[in-house]
Amino acid sequence: MLEKHEQEVPNIHNLITLYGRAEECLPDEETIDVDLLERLNQLCIDARYPGERGLMPEVRPSQEEGRGFRAFAENGLDTIRQHLQEKK
Incomplete structure (x- = not known):
């Protein structure tokens, strides 16, 4: 989405x-x-990088x-x- 809207894609894992x-690239609805x-994030980041x-x-x-x-990810995809x- 970010690339499609010519925005920089950060090298991060934090989903928030x-x-x-x-968010600004997504339709309002x-x-x-x-x-x-x-x-x-807790499962994929905090568990991998427990940090301080x-x-x-x-x-x-x-x-x-x-x-x-899984349903959340499939729906998002x-x-x-x-x-x-739609943007093509």
Whole structure:
């Protein structure tokens, strides 16, 4: 999305930050569950880079939560694909 709108794509993993950068490129009717992005950050960033805390967060999600993450990702990917095709 950022490249399509000729914006710099940062080399980061933080989904909240990436969403903040891409939000202005998304259609107004699109909303993202920021709480879910934060939870994914905990799993994908905090667990990989525990940093100053020295503690690992609860890493393993339940199967139900995992299915929810997958559905969230698939929906987001579908939305982005549709948006990019509309702009061609």
